[in-house]
Amino acid sequence: MKEPLISVIVPVYKVEKYLYRCVKSIINQTYKNLEIILVDDGSPDNCPAMCDAWAVKDSRIQVIHRENGGLSDARNAGMDISSGELIGFVDSDDWIAHDMYQRLYAAMKADNSDIAVCGVEIVWEDGTSSRRLTKTGSSTLSREEGMRAIIEESWLKHPVWYKLYRADIIRDIKFPVGKYHEDVFWSYQVVGNAKRISVIDDIGYYYWQRSGSIMGESYSVKRLDAIEALEDRQAYVENKFPELASTARCSLWFSCMYHGQKALWKIPKKEQIDVMEYLSGVIRRHPFSAASLNGLGRKERIWIGIAKISLKSACRIRNAFRIGL
Helix, strand or coil, X not given: CCCCCEEXXXXXXXXXXXXXXXXXXXXXXXXXXXXXXXXXXXXXXXXXXXXXXXXXXXXXXXXXEECCCCHHHHHHHHHHHCXXXXXXXXXXXXXXXXXXXXXXXXXXXXHCCCEEEEEEEEEECCCCXXXXXXXXXXXXXXXXXXXXHHHHCCCCCCCCCCEEEEHHHCCCCCCCCCCCXXXXXXXXXXXXXXXXXXXXXXXXXXXXXXXXXXXXXCCCHHHHHHHHHHHHHHHHHHHHCHHHHHHHHHHHHHHHHHHHHHHHHHCCXXXXXXXXXXXXXXXXXXXXXXXXHXXXXXXXXXXXXXXXXXXXXXXXXXXXXXXXX
16 A cells, blocks of 8 residues: 655745755655645745755655745645645754654554654754754654643644644644744644654654744844743643643643743843733633542642732742742
8 A cells, every 4th residue: 555645834034055955864864755835924134045956856845935925824734735644844954864754654554543743853053952842752643642642742742844744734724824923823723633643752853943043032022922822821721621720721731921021031021010910810810610620630739829910020939049940
């Protein structure tokens, strides 16, 4: 039986220096039945011509040229024309192991799963020693276990690019255009559609950290999009996974503390006031009952208690002891 077609979607923008490495790692996959979609997101450098040159060399490559709309818009455009039974995403400054998709597909087939996930190694442009981003080990997760895992960021992390998805569980879920942390808005919904998720230990994805990348930028209020995403997730979890509502609420509160810490440390005082008011409003909208607090650990209860009295104080104390940064 022929292996199913995998559509690999690669948004491309201002990565002339890295694009060859990325595309080469995809076309050299041991899994050959690929549809490779390069989405030129209005890149102002030589990337559009490089994409076209790759399409001439390899018939599996399709190129979309479009006006710049951002990462989410580019991924959505790729999904709209994809025809694979399975879909993967690769960011154009990263690269993948030669057998990543072979191993992910094998795991999906063996476990009858809807998503397969591999290990990720972070590699820094400045020569800092690389390290593993993902948890060590392998597992097969049910839908409920998968939702807990992505809330706790244990077996699952939010990024979409080290995973392989059955196309029918993601096609109707669009990435939010114009948002930072677009993966946080998207991933929990996909996990909620999956009956089973395979996690394999093998390092398959190499996440390149470079100066000038989105995640390498200094902290700004745009990062608060992540809190909006977690509020959306809270409503989703309370509706569909009520047994995980306290776990998700705890994650939301600690994310508010993290962003408050970053704001107090990284942005001007005038902006800090607005950020802290916003974050304080978020935790007021999602209070803990006495019963739900009792289900948390002692440290969590202490920090939540301090934040309930004064989020700013909790953030300052955590900053003083470099907790959570």
